[in-house]
Amino acid sequence: MPRYVYQVIQPDGRGETFEVFQSMHDPPLERHPETGAPVKRVPVAPNISTRYSDASTRRALSDRNLEKLGFTKYVRGEKGYEKTAGSGPDLLKRSD
Numbered sequence: 001m002p003r004y005v006y007q008v009i010q011p012d013g014r015g016e017t018f019e020v021f022q023s024m025h026d027p028p029l030e031r032h033p034e035t036g037a038p039v040k041r042v043p044v045a046p047n048i049s050t051r052y053s054d055a056s057t058r059r060a061l062s063d064r065n066l067e068k069l070g071f072t073k074y075v076r077g078e079k080g081y082e083k084t085a086g087s088g089p090d091l092l093k094r095s096d
Helices: 054-060 062-070
Strands: 003-008 017-021 040-042 073-076 080-087 091-092
Touching: 062 073, 062 080
Parallel strands: none
Antiparallel strands: 003 017, 003 040, 073 080, 080 091
């Protein structure tokens, strides 16, 4: 069920906010469930977490994880490509 945020309507425009889990088919609340004060629904950005977030990508491509999975990682250096993870040769020389 989705989470909706509501705000109590006050004359000064400020008011307490609270969250309610409701079905998408339920009508929006018009009154606070405990106090009966008038409320309005506040639009909020959805919190969508995916397995393809920046943090999960960094973890998947970390030297430690790549080595654990059997990969060898090289980074370009002055003398060629230097190994940062894995079991390959320490240096792959550049051909000039």
